[in-house]
Each structure stands twice: as structure tokens, then as C-alpha cells.
Amino acid sequence: MQVIRRIDELRAAIRKARAGNSALRVGFVPTMGYLHEGHASLLRAAREQCDVVVLSIFVNPLQFGPNEDLSRYPRDEQRDLALAEKEQADIVFLPGVDEMYPSPTKTVVSVSGVTERLCGASRPGHFDGVATVVMKLFNMVQPDAAFFGQKDAQQVAVIEQMAADLNMPVQIVPCPIVREQDGLAMSSRNVYLEPEQRQQALVLSASLKMAERLVAEARGQMDAGELHKAILEQIRQSPMADVDYIEIVAYPALQPVTEIREGMSILIALAVKFGKTRLIDNTIIRL
Incomplete structure (x- = not known):
């Protein structure tokens, strides 16, 4: 080498x-x-x-x-x-x-x-x-x-x-995203997290899994605003989480969508701070 x-x-x-x-x-x-x-x-x-x-x-x-x-x-x-x-x-x-x-x-x-x-x-x-x-x-x-x-x-x-x-x-x-065994997306910035922040940061992957489930249950017909609200409520269950953004956009154009429907590819992207550490995570759902 x-x-x-x-x-x-x-x-x-x-x-x-x-x-x-x-x-x-x-x-x-x-x-x-x-x-x-x-x-x-x-x-x-x-x-x-x-x-x-x-x-x-x-x-x-x-x-x-x-x-x-x-x-x-x-x-x-x-x-x-x-x-x-x-x-x-x-x-x-x-x-x-x-x-x-x-x-x-x-x-x-x-x-x-x-x-x-x-x-x-x-x-x-x-x-x-x-x-x-x-x-x-x-x-x-x-x-x-x-x-x-x-x-x-x-x-x-x-x-x-x-x-x-x-x-x-x-x-x-x-x-593909590589995750720790508990679901946290691997990032060089994870080293900044205090133990309690590290535990609460698991809400990111948990909220994305929930979003995937909700879209699947809706069979590709869902209001993006309702999905956004559900993700926000999930993240707010972690008191240390300070939401920068929750975005639901078409992928790869990254333009906002109001309705999720069959034939779309959507990106659900999150940026959330825990203390001074800003973490990002996402999932791409192809309908």
C-alpha cells in the first residue's frame, strides 16, 4: 500500500x-x-x-x-x-x-x-x-x-x-448505509456522543423504520404531511433530540412532495442534534 x-x-x-x-x-x-x-x-x-x-x-x-x-x-x-x-x-x-x-x-x-x-x-x-x-x-x-x-x-x-x-x-x-447492531448509522461524529445521547440517538433509525412501516401499511397512498407529523412525534419522545429538519422529498430530484403514491421514489431525511453533535440519517422508499 x-x-x-x-x-x-x-x-x-x-x-x-x-x-x-x-x-x-x-x-x-x-x-x-x-x-x-x-x-x-x-x-x-x-x-x-x-x-x-x-x-x-x-x-x-x-x-x-x-x-x-x-x-x-x-x-x-x-x-x-x-x-x-x-x-x-x-x-x-x-x-x-x-x-x-x-x-x-x-x-x-x-x-x-x-x-x-x-x-x-x-x-x-x-x-x-x-x-x-x-x-x-x-x-x-x-x-x-x-x-x-x-x-x-x-x-x-x-x-x-x-x-x-x-x-x-x-x-x-x-x-448502502452501514449501521451499528442497535441501528445507529455509523458516523465519524458518533464519537462525540455522551452515553445517554448515544442511547437517545437510536430514535433516528427507529423513526425511519416506523415511517417505512406506515408507508407500507398505506400501500403507497399517504399524505406526506401526516407522515412528517408521525416522525416528528416519534423523535420528540427523546428529550435530548433537537430537530434540525425532517424532509420527505422525491429522490433523486430532492423536490418536496405532498402526497406519497405508487411509482414514486422518496427520500425521508433527518438531521437532529444531540447536544452539540449533529447527526443525519435517511431511508429511500421505492414504491
């Missing part, structure tokens, strides 16, 4: 891997580190589908707002490298901020239509930062396929839109 910190060395390593083999497939897993089983599942998917697997670890300052947790975002390079080696990554790209942004960024990638709601409304500028850094990484790695976790379904939709609009020759591969 190669550990690379410079862009020119990354490009040289990928050129060398591709030399003489035009059919070779490069799979790419971009992350912000503090890796867990969810990231491991992305690396395994890339390993199964591609010949060379590139993992990037970079905590991107462009996607953090002024009052967000950039400075305290969890980092553990040695732990991350151990997991990457276990999952057979071929190249780990570990750039510093000065390598990625040697001068103030004057070019920003902005995707409209799928960024105005959900986390885009709660975190202004967040998805400009995501799209910009992913575009930069795609230009450096030039992958054939890139693997993203479905836990951030809006991020997947943003990257898919960007790749399609800009005719990028990369396949975007969404991968």
Missing part, C-alpha cells in the same frame, strides 16, 4: 498503474478520515469492482461553516492507515491543506436544484465546498468509479448531478 501526500506523486502513481493496460479500472473512495465500518464497506465495494483502489483522507475546510466542528473533527491517521491496509487499498492519498489549497480558492463548483433543501438549507455553502473538493480529487485521481455512502443521500445526489452535467467519465456508485 502506497501512502502519498503530494498531488504530483499521486498522478505519477496512477499513470504507472495504468501504463500498458487500457482496460484497468481505478476505483476511488474519498473520505474525511476517522474511518469506520461504513468506509470499509466502500473500500470492499471498490475492491470487488476495480483493479486499483485509491482512498483519499482529507478534512476539507471548504465544507465547514464558521461555527462548525472543523477544528475538533476527529482525526487518527495511524488508525485510518491500518483499516486501509486491512481492506487492501492500493493507494492512500493524505494531502495537507497547503497541498490541496496552496492559495486562496477563486474557483468554486456550485450545483443548483439539489442543494437548496435539507443540509444545503441548514449549512449554507456546504455543498459548494463538497463539490469543489470532489471535483479537484476527481481531476487528480481520474477514477473510473467513485464510491459514496448513502448515509449522506443529498451528497450522493449532488455528486451525481455534477458528474452528469459536466460529462465526467466516472461512474458514481452509491453504497
Whole structure:
């Protein structure tokens, strides 16, 4: 496994891997580190589908707002490298901020239509930062396929839109949410949770399961407002839960729906704070 910190060395390593083999497939897993089983599942998917697997670890300052947790975002390079080696990554790209942004960024990638709601409304500028850094990484790695976790379904939709609009020759591969045994979606931010907050956070997956059941019982004919109300009531049973948003939208367009009916794909997305820790979770229901 190669550990690379410079862009020119990354490009040289990928050129060398591709030399003489035009059919070779490069799979790419971009992350912000503090890796867990969810990231491991992305690396395994890339390993199964591609010949060379590139993992990037970079905590991107462009996607953090002024009052967000950039400075305290969890980092553990040695732990991350151990997991990457276990999952057979071929190249780990570990750039510093000065390598990625040697001068103030004057070019920003902005995707409209799928960024105005959900986390885009709660975190202004967040998805400009995501799209910009992913575009930069795609230009450096030039992958054939890139693997993203479905836990951030809006991020997947943003990257898919960007790749399609800009005719990028990369396949975007969404991968299922990986959960703890008790249902909590795996996240690097889970480490922030106090024991009682961690227990109360289980209301997120519980409310999504309830929503899936209600939609199934309604046989695909349900008022979205009534479903929203039921989810909110469920979450409010956890006194520590501070709801940022509950959204029921068409997927992947991410436009609001008033009525759930047969033939639709809907995303039910949640963002809830427990103390200072903001967690997201979602489910996609295809009717």
C-alpha cells in the first residue's frame, strides 16, 4: 500500500498503474478520515469492482461553516492507515491543506436544484465546498468509479448531478448505509456522543423504520404531511433530540412532495442534534 501526500506523486502513481493496460479500472473512495465500518464497506465495494483502489483522507475546510466542528473533527491517521491496509487499498492519498489549497480558492463548483433543501438549507455553502473538493480529487485521481455512502443521500445526489452535467467519465456508485447492531448509522461524529445521547440517538433509525412501516401499511397512498407529523412525534419522545429538519422529498430530484403514491421514489431525511453533535440519517422508499 502506497501512502502519498503530494498531488504530483499521486498522478505519477496512477499513470504507472495504468501504463500498458487500457482496460484497468481505478476505483476511488474519498473520505474525511476517522474511518469506520461504513468506509470499509466502500473500500470492499471498490475492491470487488476495480483493479486499483485509491482512498483519499482529507478534512476539507471548504465544507465547514464558521461555527462548525472543523477544528475538533476527529482525526487518527495511524488508525485510518491500518483499516486501509486491512481492506487492501492500493493507494492512500493524505494531502495537507497547503497541498490541496496552496492559495486562496477563486474557483468554486456550485450545483443548483439539489442543494437548496435539507443540509444545503441548514449549512449554507456546504455543498459548494463538497463539490469543489470532489471535483479537484476527481481531476487528480481520474477514477473510473467513485464510491459514496448513502448515509449522506443529498451528497450522493449532488455528486451525481455534477458528474452528469459536466460529462465526467466516472461512474458514481452509491453504497448502502452501514449501521451499528442497535441501528445507529455509523458516523465519524458518533464519537462525540455522551452515553445517554448515544442511547437517545437510536430514535433516528427507529423513526425511519416506523415511517417505512406506515408507508407500507398505506400501500403507497399517504399524505406526506401526516407522515412528517408521525416522525416528528416519534423523535420528540427523546428529550435530548433537537430537530434540525425532517424532509420527505422525491429522490433523486430532492423536490418536496405532498402526497406519497405508487411509482414514486422518496427520500425521508433527518438531521437532529444531540447536544452539540449533529447527526443525519435517511431511508429511500421505492414504491
